[in-house]
Amino acid sequence: MTSATAHRDHPETAAEFVANDARAHWHDQSLWFVRARRDKASQTLPEWEELRERASKVKLHTMSRMADYLEQFERNAIALGAQVHWARTPAEHNEIVLGIIQKHNATRVVKSKSMLTEECHLNPFLERNGVVVTDTDLGEWIVQLRNEPPSHIVMPAIHIKKEEIGELFHDLLGTEKGATDPPYLVNAARQKLREQFLNAEIGLTGVNFAIAETGGFVVCTNEGNADLGVSLPKVHIACMGIEKIIPKAADLGYFLRLLGRSATGQPITTYSSHFHGPRPGGELHIILVDNGRSNILASPEFRRSLNCIRCGACMNTCPVYRRSGGHSYSTTVPGPIGSILAPTRDAQEHASLPFACSLCGSCTDVCPVKIDLHNQLLTWRRELALKFLVPFDKRLGMSLAAAVFARPWLYRVGGAIARRVFPWLPRMLVYNRWNPWGRQRELPEMPAQSFRALYARRKRNHKVPSDQKPASR
Amino acid sequence: MTISARDSILGSIRRHLPEAAERPGHDGPWIQYPDPLSQFASVLEAIGGRCVRVKDVAEINQDLATFPVYAAARMMVSLVPGAGRSVREMANVADPHELADVDLAILPGDFAVAENAAVWVTDAAVKHRVIYFLSQHLALVVSAGQVVHNLHEAYARLTFDAARFGAFIAGPSKTADIEQSLVIGAHGPRSMTVYLME
Ligand code: SF4
Numbered sequence: 319m320t321s322a323t324a325h326r327d328h329p330e331t332a333a334e335f336v337a338n339d340a341r342a343h344w345h346d347q348s349l350w351f352v353r354a355r356r357d358k359a360s361q362t363l364p365e366w367e368e369l370r371e372r373a374s375k376v377k378l379h380t381m382s383r384m385a386d387y388l389e390q391f392e393r394n395a396i397a398l399g400a401q402v403h404w405a406r407t408p409a410e411h412n413e414i415v416l417g418i419i420q421k422h423n424a425t426r427v428v429k430s431k432s433m434l435t436e437e438c439h440l441n442p443f444l445e446r447n448g449v450v451v452t453d454t455d456l457g458e459w460i461v462q463l464r465n466e467p468p469s470h471i472v473m474p475a476i477h478i479k480k481e482e483i484g485e486l487f488h489d490l491l492g493t494e495k496g497a498t499d500p501p502y503l504v505n506a507a508r509q510k511l512r513e514q515f516l517n518a519e520i521g522l523t524g525v526n527f528a529i530a531e532t533g534g535f536v537v538c539t540n541e542g543n544a545d546l547g548v549s550l551p552k553v554h555i556a557c558m559g560i561e562k563i564i565p566k567a568a569d570l571g572y573f574l575r576l577l578g579r580s581a582t583g584q585p586i587t588t589y590s591s592h593f594h595g596p597r598p599g600g601e602l603h604i605i606l607v608d609n610g611r612s613n614i615l616a617s618p619e620f621r622r623s624l625n626c627i628r629c630g631a632c633m634n635t636c637p638v639y640r641r642s643g644g645h646s647y648s649t650t651v652p653g654p655i656g657s658i659l660a661p662t663r664d665a666q667e668h669a670s671l672p673f674a675c676s677l678c679g680s681c682t683d684v685c686p687v688k689i690d691l692h693n694q695l696l697t698w699r700r701e702l703a704l705k706f707l708v709p710f711d712k713r714l715g716m717s718l719a720a721a722v723f724a725r726p727w728l729y730r731v732g733g734a735i736a737r738r739v740f741p742w743l744p745r746m747l748v749y750n751r752w753n754p755w756g757r758q759r760e761l762p763e764m765p766a767q768s769f770r771a772l773y774a775r776r777k778r779n780h781k782v783p784s785d786q787k788p789a790s791r
Numbered sequence: 792m793t794i795s796a797r798d799s800i801l802g803s804i805r806r807h808l809p810e811a812a813e814r815p816g817h818d819g820p821w822i823q824y825p826d827p828l829s830q831f832a833s834v835l836e837a838i839g840g841r842c843v844r845v846k847d848v849a850e851i852n853q854d855l856a857t858f859p860v861y862a863a864a865r866m867m868v869s870l871v872p873g874a875g876r877s878v879r880e881m882a883n884v885a886d887p888h889e890l891a892d893v894d895l896a897i898l899p900g901d902f903a904v905a906e907n908a909a910v911w912v913t914d915a916a917v918k919h920r921v922i923y924f925l926s927q928h929l930a931l932v933v934s935a936g937q938v939v940h941n942l943h944e945a946y947a948r949l950t951f952d953a954a955r956f957g958a959f960i961a962g963p964s965k966t967a968d969i970e971q972s973l974v975i976g977a978h979g980p981r982s983m984t985v986y987l988m989e
Contacts (some may be wrong), residue, residue, distance in 0.1 A: 384812075516888060575906075
């Protein structure tokens with residue numbers, strides 16, 4: 319159920335982010351830049367839509383036979399010499415990881431990016447048990463050093479400025495004070511993390527795709543950190559949600575073509591590594607985690623959210639995410655997909671997230687596996703209303719609106735009064751705490767006439783001269 | 792009797808299975824390029840790599856001679872007969888950690904993909920797979936006849952019937968984690984050259 323710490327709703331956390339106007343715009347721009355790169359990359363392939371269609375179908379097919387495919391994967395992975403573990407909950411997952419580490423009397427673990435281990439809060443658990451975990455994806459490492467969670471699933475440190483990273487590195491790595499040059503900072507991190515790679519006893523990775531047909535799995539990175547992390551130490555632990563399963567290696571043709579292009583606009587990630595069994599003399603452990611996923615399968619409305627390949631495109635395009643920052647969602651996976659997944663775990667705690675959406679539908683347009691994100695968010699709003707989890711002011715506003723819309727005369731009179739009165743009201747009266755819409759923006763100007771009046775006049779004049787037709791935009 | 796996590800997860804999935812949905816096949820049409828070799832070269836360049844067309848090993852050596860990294864490299868591994876000079880013999884390396892000081896590795900690649908400039912490599916060729924990621928600079932030698940158009944053609948050639956490691960490598964290691972500035976040489980190789988050899 320709800321955690322002990324007081325949970326805060328999205329509007330409240332977002333308000334803190336927007337309070338710094340310049341930074342909010344900078345964040346918005348950075349992500350829009352990535353979104354534009356995605357558009358360009360998708361346009362290089364005439365078969366883009368066909369790829370999305372096939373990828374989506376592969377996922378839906380896999381779901382319809384999920385248990386068989388997981389069993390097939392397990393069988394084949396074991397035949398290749400891997401050890402397969404199953405975990406219902408984050409706690410079970412964390413215990414399994416710790417068990418493997420302790421069996422090897424190890425204390426130094428290098429980890430490459432994995433949203434699943436974030437979801438399980440693995441790092442703090444291991445640290446409490448005396449294990450030193452180093453996140454080796456540069457962005458993840460930066461947020462780890464700052465003691466905060468990632469704010470984006472592909473670009474964990476997208477919210478941090480280079481000046482801040484320069485200061486952090488100066489304090490912790492002894493880089494020059496005031497240095498902000500990215501190549502210089504990256505190089506400093508490279509030196510430090512090389513030591514960690516060479517000293518690690520265990521390498522831990524996530525899994526992008528697990529192949530039932532072969533018993534192998536694929537990990538995608540740009541930095542090569544996953545590969546360094548698991549090719550030096552003898553033990554590799556791979557943690558995956560059960561929805562990462564796909565039937566055949568050939569299906570990767572769809573997913574790898576879509577993933578990099580959707581995520582950052584690259585034609586493919588720099589490294590797409592296929593692991594089939596442990597390396598000679600090594601050990602490979604694969605942990606399959608449920609944590610609520612099998613329940614999502616049961617729901618026709620939200621099942622498709624399990625298609626997600628975690629490319630982050632829906633976040634990059636989302637006008638709310640871009641302007642409110644990943645941390646404002648208070649979940650491991652933020653943005654549109656996170657706002658669907660989080661309430662499936664705990665509807666009460668995350669009730670504000672499906673409302674952090676303008677229903678513009680842009681996420682649905684860019685999603686490479688055709689998740690109908692904005693529809694699902696709308697469905698969530700209805701479910702939450704049925705569960706009485708919609709906050710009082712929203713419910714009040716909605717019932718007021720419903721009452722007005724049900725009485726056309728009231729709507730007309732209200733509109734007429736508003737048009738007269740609003741332009742004369744002092745700002746204080748309009749922009750107050752009862753008008754959340756006007757918090758970070760101006761209300762539109764009141765028109766002189768209502769739409770109804772304009773329409774009536776237009777009908778009277780009957781023939782509309784062409785220069786009065788609305789300009790196309 | 793306690794039920795295992797495995798049985799409980801599989802049971803929960805089976806109780807919730809959605810209706811059957813058909814599995815799509817892998818047939819195309821997928822993109823074809825008039826000149827896959829130059830497509831490969833231009834994509835590789837765009838992602839920070841370097842593509843050099845050569846006729847034979849002698850031409851690789853000629854190019855290496857003009858490559859500052861090669862002149863400066865103290866520790867080298869070459870598994871392409873005749874290309875560059877091998878200072879350390881892979882056969883004598885027992886522990887992958889011993890490869891920490893490799894400046895340049897010249898290694899064979901199985902085949903390449905024009906659409907995304909990825910080269911397929913495996914551990915069968917190199918003994919310690921970490922060499923692809925740990926060396927400061929990487930050069931892969933691929934036969935020019937082994938360039939396929941797209942990733943679907945690539946998977947059509949791959950089999951995974953023995954325990955092994957394989958990877959698509961597309962360009963040098965990179966990161967954009969500091970304010971979206973692209974920096975080449977994150978943890979892995981700081982440069983990647985692909986020799987397409989006739
Ligand atoms: S929901 Fe779609 S767009 Fe969003 S991260 Fe998942 S796959 Fe990408």
